[in-house]
Amino acid sequence: SGALVQFRINGHLITPDFTISEADKEIVVNRIKSLAEMDTAQSHVAADGNFSLNDIEFRVNTYPCGETYGEKVDIRLQDSKNNLKRLEDIGFSEADLNTMKDIVMLPYGIVLMTGPTGQGKSTTLYACLRERGCEDNVIVSAEDPVEQRIDGATQSPIKVNTENEKLSWTFEKAIRAMMRQDPDVILIGEIRDKPTAKAAIQASQTGHLVFTTLHTRSAIGSVQRMIDIGVDRNSFLAEMDAIISQRLVAINCPYCLQRVESKYNRLLRDKDLARLEEGRYSYKSNGCDKCSHTGMAEKRLPIVEIIKFSNELRDFFSEKRGLNETEAFLRKRGYRSLWDKGMDLVVEKKLSLDELCSVLTPDEEIGMASDTEGAGED
Known part of the structure; x- marks a missing residue:
């Protein structure tokens, strides 16, 4: 159990050989939502947010998956300077x-x-x-x-x-x-x-x-x-x-x-x-x-x-x-x-x-x- 991590590169979905543990899953999700200035208390509705780090723009979207599974987080990266x-x-x-x-x-x-x-x-x-x-x-x-x-x-x-x-x-x-x-x-x-x-x-x-x-x-x-x-x-x-x-x-x-x-x-x-x-x-x-x-x-x-x-x-x-x-x-x-x-x-x-x-x-x-x-x- 835990959170599955996947990358979409050149349109193709790639699954690396690691996951986020069940114990850390909620901590990671809430940290991402906090950076994106999203309400961490609202996990039952979809939400959008964004933040920047080292000239990289992170566009964040969450999708509710029920009480058992929590939220799915999608992050899109863009180079804000050179793109x-x-x-x-x-x-x-x-x-x-x-x-x-x-x-x-x-x-x-x-x-x-x-x-x-x-x-x-x-x-x-x-x-x-x-x-x-x-x-x-x-x-x-x-x-x-x-x-x-x-x-x-x-x-x-x-x-x-x-x-x-x-x-x-x-x-x-x-x-x-x-x-x-x-x-x-x-x-x-x-x-x-x-x-x-x-x-x-x-x-x-x-x-x-x-x-x-x-x-x-x-x-x-x-x-x-x-x-x-x-x-x-x-x-x-x-x-x-x-x-x-x-x-x-x-x-x-x-x-x-x-x-x-x-x-x-x-x-x-x-x-x-x-x-x-x-x-x-x-x-x-x-x-x-x-x-x-x-x-x-x-x-x-x-x-x-x-x-x-x-x-x-x-x-x-x-x-x-x-x-x-x-x-x-x-x-x-x-x-x-x-x-x-x-x-x-x-x-x-x-x-x-x-x-x-x-x-x-x-x-x-x-x-x-x-x-x-x-x-x-x-």
């Missing part, structure tokens, strides 16, 4: 990097970053703000929480007061207030509801470039997700500049590559199998001293799909569309999915098929879209 990356440092392909730089310099509109938690969305958005620069731009943000401080930017943490709603500092209130700060660029941590979405659209309509995130699995599904939130379709489409969906993948260690036949081969389409060596072999690192026997390079790389909006695309989305119909339309205009780009890395031996399939599911064959297809899925 603000440039777009060039993140690892985009040359084509995607150039597209991102073009998007960053747009004068107004909405740029949506989508993807699950922990896929580097915030890091990419901060890099976009750094690319735009604070020397010639007023940059204002509303975030929950502020993950990194940007020199010259005005950043505000969202605070919810459950006892008195009037004292809450919400995304909607922050957006309306920041309009009086005469910003050029706005960062909204996340669109969660209709009021926030409407405020973001209004901010764009008055001549601001708005960066924000939305939790959807794909770029294609993001339009319908915004509509489902309750915003006016035409108002939203008129302001839409780009949707960027991102995943992070662990790259093969180049020193211990081995040719393998992946168990995931059976999931691939014929055209994907044809890209593998002899129609079945790909590469995976087995682990060595160079990579501390993890099989992974030190840095994960992003895979991104980017949809830039044109008037033609806005007209297309002016009516409800199915996912297959949308993808077929975009592919005729050069669109490549997350899976397509991931397979490029597999063919280049940078990425194992196992790793790709742990993050994404293979694209389906695109057929004729039916009128009843579920356009609201993402």
Whole structure:
């Protein structure tokens, strides 16, 4: 018995050969909560907090597990001094990097970053703000929480007061207030509801470039997700500049590559199998001293799909569309999915098929879209 300790490194869960004893478990948990300025007496509800030590930011979240097991504590570490990356440092392909730089310099509109938690969305958005620069731009943000401080930017943490709603500092209130700060660029941590979405659209309509995130699995599904939130379709489409969906993948260690036949081969389409060596072999690192026997390079790389909006695309989305119909339309205009780009890395031996399939599911064959297809899925 006792507390199990685990580390998530490059997206993979690693369990070291030690635990915290039952006698010390509550002492350790309460010490962490005290450092994070959290109420140690409240163990029956989830809570968030943070603290800094030696320029490392510790973001703490607790989750109640009942009287028998106490609390689960999750700690996320960030280098508060050196973690603000440039777009060039993140690892985009040359084509995607150039597209991102073009998007960053747009004068107004909405740029949506989508993807699950922990896929580097915030890091990419901060890099976009750094690319735009604070020397010639007023940059204002509303975030929950502020993950990194940007020199010259005005950043505000969202605070919810459950006892008195009037004292809450919400995304909607922050957006309306920041309009009086005469910003050029706005960062909204996340669109969660209709009021926030409407405020973001209004901010764009008055001549601001708005960066924000939305939790959807794909770029294609993001339009319908915004509509489902309750915003006016035409108002939203008129302001839409780009949707960027991102995943992070662990790259093969180049020193211990081995040719393998992946168990995931059976999931691939014929055209994907044809890209593998002899129609079945790909590469995976087995682990060595160079990579501390993890099989992974030190840095994960992003895979991104980017949809830039044109008037033609806005007209297309002016009516409800199915996912297959949308993808077929975009592919005729050069669109490549997350899976397509991931397979490029597999063919280049940078990425194992196992790793790709742990993050994404293979694209389906695109057929004729039916009128009843579920356009609201993402």
